[in-house]
Amino acid sequence: MARKKKPINTTSYPDHVIEKVARCLLPDILTYFESEEGQKEFEEWKRTYQRTLRKETEENANKA
Numbered sequence: 001m002a003r004k005k006k007p008i009n010t011t012s013y014p015d016h017v018i019e020k021v022a023r024c025l026l027p028d029i030l031t032y033f034e035s036e037e038g039q040k041e042f043e044e045w046k047r048t049y050q051r052t053l054r055k056e057t058e059e060n061a062n063k064a
Contacts, residue, residue, distance in 0.1 A: 032038040
């Protein structure tokens with residue numbers, strides 16, 4: 001059975017503090033990305049990301 005890899009906390013904050021902050025922020029983040037505005041922003045980000053990937057792929061192909 002595969003074990004879940006635990007992220008390494010390299011900050012000065014204890015894990016329980018980070019988890020509490022994350023639990024407070026997660027509902028608002030989910031609400032935003034489920035909203036129409038959040039969906040539009042996410043789609044825009046995906047288009048930008050795909051353009052970046054294509055550009056990097058083309059640059060790497062030109063170097064080879």
